[in-house]
Amino acid sequence: MFQDNESDLSVFWDSNWKTSTVKNYASTQTSEILTNEAETQSHHLQDFACQCAIQKEAAVVHVDEKEVPGLCEFLQRVEPKITACLKENLTSHAFDGYEVLWEDQCDSAHCIYTLTDPGTDGLQCTDVSWSSSGAMLVASYGRHDHENWCTHKGLVCMWNLSSGKLTADKADSAVDVDNCVMCVACYPSEAGVIAGGTFSGEVKVWHFAGNSKWVVVSSSAEVNAHKEPVTSIRWLSSSQPVADNNQLVSLASDGCVILWKIDLQAKKVEIVRQFTLHVPGKRVLTDITGSYGGTCLTFPYQDNNTFVAGCETGSLFKCSLHVSGEKTLTQSPVTFSFQPHNGPVYDVQCSPYHRNLFLSCGTNSTCQLYSLIESQPLLSLTPSYGYLFSASWSPSRPCVFAVGSQQGYVLVYDLAENMVNPVIKLASDNKKLAAVYCVKFNRSRPHILASGDEHGIVRVWHVSSKLALQQTNELEVVNTIAEP
Structure with a gap:
């Protein structure tokens, strides 16, 4: 039936189920977009000027040629x-970056005050604060060389350098403490409020x-x-006046960091949060075994x-006062x-x-x-002058x-x-x-620097103008050093 056929005849079978496809073409478009243009303007403005009083004729300088011969001719000529x-100066850039120095230049640094007090005999200056x-300069007194229980009487002395009645060998005001005062800090926005930490904790x-009445608030009642x-x-930094919700942070050699709430009106302090310095993840017992003895702390600006x-x-730790987790006495802020x-x-x-x-800085x-x-x-400096006990940045x-x-x-x-x-x-x-245990720049007077030594002597230094006045592009030097 099926075989090759050389015939040109072709046979076709039409499909009995498939029909031809019908196609239709159509087009459409959106309606024409109508636009209108309009103009408007604001109310009519009118310029005018006024003055509070008629200029007095006396404000104009009249020159009598007979009294100053040749002055008018000179002024007309120049x-x-x-x-x-x-x-020409209006378009000149010759004085760009120039800063006017309103204070007299001082090329050397020198001591302007040497401050002592009879009550500090045998004590060391442990800290200073402005x-x-x-x-006002505040200094705390105690001793760093305890071998057992503290048997000394501590002291906090204050000198008003602007009173005009400064006595170098006697403090303007002093507060006796029953044991050594190891650190002191003035309130950041109001004078007359001073916090301190003692050897007894x-x-x-x-x-x-x-x-001359001092109100004393103490943490001795806190368990x-x-x-x-x-x-x-x-x-804690604050630009507000002293209120009832002031807060401060203290650190002790037991490794404990405490955030306090101070109520000056009620004369009491209250613990807000408490931490223990240790590396997170390591077991710390309730008797703070394994904790790190704290020596110093600072807050960024x-x-x-x-x-x-x-x-x-x-050890140096970056810490937070608001770490997550269960709030316990052994919680670490690190x-x-x-x-x-290599040393404390x-x-x-x-x-x-x-x-x-x-x-x-430290004992290395x-x-x-x-x-x-x-x-x-980022940078290590070794001045080769023994232990370094204290540091302070210039405020300017x-x-x-x-x-x-x-x-x-x-x-x-x-x-720089x-x-x-x-x-x-x-x-x-x-x-x-004598070993210098504390140094502190004056934030309000950047050319003033205070230091306290192991003989209990407080010195106030006046540094040179070059060290007190900010130089051009100085911030760029700091940013270059701090770049990771």
């Missing part, structure tokens, strides 16, 4: 030249109420307060949540660890010009610059800071000029230099 110079106005707040010497105390703590072991010092850390200070930069005779986001130090120069040394020198660094050696060394005139 006026076109002066006018031309003034017009009032919010910069006029007490946190005290003195409020000057007038008529869970510090059991070891308070090594550092800081008010305008940050009341994050702080840096230094320890007796040389969120980050930095490369430690005595002081840490955050830069007032860079949010991540902070300074540390090294001053180190860190960033809050880097574990390794981002590159300037001072450190107190064991050999009795206050070393002032200027990183020298990143290795201090630019000046401040020392007393005594043949036997």
Whole structure:
């Protein structure tokens, strides 16, 4: 039936189920968009001028040619030249970046006050602090060389440097304490309120109420307060006047960090939160076994949540007052660890010009610059003057800071000029230099620096204008150092 056929005939079968496809074409478009144009304008404006009073004729200077011969001729001759110079100055950039110095230049640093008090005999100056106005200097007195229980009487002295009645060998006001005062801090926005920490672990707040009356608030009634010497105390930054909800943070050598609420009206303190310094994840017993003994703490500029703590072991921790987790006495505030010092850390200070930069110093005779986001130090300085006990940033120069040394020198660094050696060394005139335990720049008067030593002597220094006045592009130097 099926075979090859060479015939040209073709056979087709039409489908009995498939029909032809019918196609239709159509088109459409949207309706025409109608637009209208219109113009309008605001109310008609009219300029006018007025003055409060008719200008008095006396305001015009009349020159009597007979009294000053040749003056009018001179003014007419030089006026076109002066006018031309003034017009040229309007477009000149010759004085861009120039800052007028309203104070007299001072090229050297020198001691302007040497302050003592009869009640400080046998005591060491453990800390200094400036009032919010910069006029009052507060110093705490105790001893760092305890071998057993403290049997000394502590003292807090105050000198008003602006009173005009300053007595160098007697404090303007003094408060006796039943044991050594290890640290002190003035309220950041109001004079007359001072916080201090004692060797027995007490946190005290003195409020000057007038008529030479001091109101004392103490933490002695708190069961869970510090059991070891308070090594550092800081008010949480505030621009508000003293109120009933002031807060401060204290750190002690028992490794305990406490956030306090101060009620000056009720004369009481209350624990808000409490932490123990230790590395998270490690077991810590209720007797704080395994914790780190705290020596110092500092808060970054305008940050009341994050702080840096230094320890007796040389450890440096970045901490937070609002860590998550169960609130217990052994809760750790540590969120980050930095490369430690080879020995106890005595002081840490955050830069007032860079949010991540902070300074540390300790018994390894090294001053180190860190960033809050880097574990390794950015810069290490070894001045070779023994232990470094204290540090303070200049409030006006981002590159300037001072450190107190064991050999009795206050070393002032200027990183914009020298990143290795201090630019000046401040020392007393005594043949036997005393270890400088504390240094502090005056925030309101940046050319003023205070220091306290192991002989109980407080010195007020006036640094050179070069170290007090900010230089051009100085912030760029700091940002370059702090870059990760």
